[in-house]
Structure formats: structure tokens, C-alpha cells
Amino acid sequence: MGFLGRFHTSASRPRLSTRRTFTRNATLGATGVVLAELGAGFLYFFWPNQTGEFGSALIVSAESVPEPMAAPYRDTAGKFYLVHTEDGLLAMYWKCVHLGCTVPWNPAEELFICPCHGSVYDYSGVRISGPAPRPLDIMAVTVLDGGAVEVNTGAITIRGDYEPEQAVPYTA
Structure with missing residues (x-):
């Protein structure tokens, strides 16, 4: 062969x-x-498809929006505080920018005080003292018809300082 x-x-x-x-x-x-x-x-x-929890857009009813300079509204599902400054509304991520601890509102001192390392933030989230290098991060806010507010917890903005343009004007 x-x-x-x-x-x-x-x-x-x-x-x-x-x-x-x-x-x-x-x-x-x-x-x-x-x-x-x-x-x-x-x-x-x-590419999560979350609704009604952190990472999605959440609705805050008009009744829950705080009065100007009143105690912040705390949303546990969205992990944010909604504050009503003289300039408008701010939704602040409640995570400390130093090491990520949850920063509670202290009503007696009217400040946000981190329990881990003592960073102190004012009503608009600006760092007053402590090891945190910058203000609290903010989330996108949209005012809806009827006074309700939409907070997009998936759109977190790192800021260097407080500027009035960061607040969204609000009238009830």
C-alpha cells in the first residue's frame, strides 16, 4: 500500500x-x-435591576420632606438623609467618607457625628472636624409633581465642598 x-x-x-x-x-x-x-x-x-432599594431611584413623599433646617429625613432602604437647607434639598449618602461607617444625625448637637473616628459634619454634610477628608457624598434629587421627591441612590456624587448649586430648589 x-x-x-x-x-x-x-x-x-x-x-x-x-x-x-x-x-x-x-x-x-x-x-x-x-x-x-x-x-x-x-x-x-x-447591571442590577433593583427597585425600591439602594442603587435605584426611591420616592420620598411630600409629607416626609423636612421643613427648611428641620431634622433630616432618614431613608434606611436608600441609605441617605434628605435635608432641606436654605438653598434647597440635598440627599446625602450616610456613609462616612473616612472609613465607611454609618453616620447618624445627632439631634442634640444638630450635627452628623461618625461614631467610629469622630468625624463631624454640619447640616449640609460639610466636614467640620475629624479625619474625614471631605464632605459627605450626595445623590441626585428630582422634585416631582405634588411635592414628592425622587432620590437616585445609584447616582452618587463625590464633592469637594458645599456649593449652593448642589441643592435642588424646593417649594411645597
Whole structure:
């Protein structure tokens, strides 16, 4: 038969699926399924479809919006305080910019005081003292018809200082 006799043209012999071809195709198929599942999980993690919780837009009723310079409204689902400054409304992320502790409102002193390392913030979230390097972060605020307010907890803005333009004008 010789050396060349081992090779056949496609016309002389029908192509049959070999065990090696089957194993290769099965491995490629299984790898494709695993990669598709990992890709779907990756997209789900970075593209969440949340409603009514942190990372989504939340509605604060007109009745819950604080009066100017009154005690802040605290939203536990959205992790923010809504304050009504002389310039308008600010929604401040309640996470301390120093190490991420939750910063409570202290009604006796009318300040936000971090319990972890003592950073102190005024009513508009501006750092007064402590190790925090800057003011509290703010979230996007939109005033809706009827006086309700939408706070987008997925749109957090890091700010260097308080400026009146950061507050959204509000009249009830």
C-alpha cells in the first residue's frame, strides 16, 4: 500500500465522526456553556435591576420632606438623609467618607457625628472636624409633581465642598 496509500480523498471514503472529533466538540460545547453562564452572572452583577432599594431611584413623599433646617429625613432602604437647607434639598449618602461607617444625625448637637473616628459634619454634610477628608457624598434629587421627591441612590456624587448649586430648589 505504501506511504501515500494511507491518505484518502474525500471522494474515495466518506468522512466518519471519530471519537477524537466527538470529544473535541463535546469539550468545546461544555466550555461554551460554562463561559455563557459566567458571562450572564457577570452582566447581572454589574447591571442590577433593583427597585425600591439602594442603587435605584426611591420616592420620598411630600409629607416626609423636612421643613427648611428641620431634622433630616432618614431613608434606611436608600441609605441617605434628605435635608432641606436654605438653598434647597440635598440627599446625602450616610456613609462616612473616612472609613465607611454609618453616620447618624445627632439631634442634640444638630450635627452628623461618625461614631467610629469622630468625624463631624454640619447640616449640609460639610466636614467640620475629624479625619474625614471631605464632605459627605450626595445623590441626585428630582422634585416631582405634588411635592414628592425622587432620590437616585445609584447616582452618587463625590464633592469637594458645599456649593449652593448642589441643592435642588424646593417649594411645597
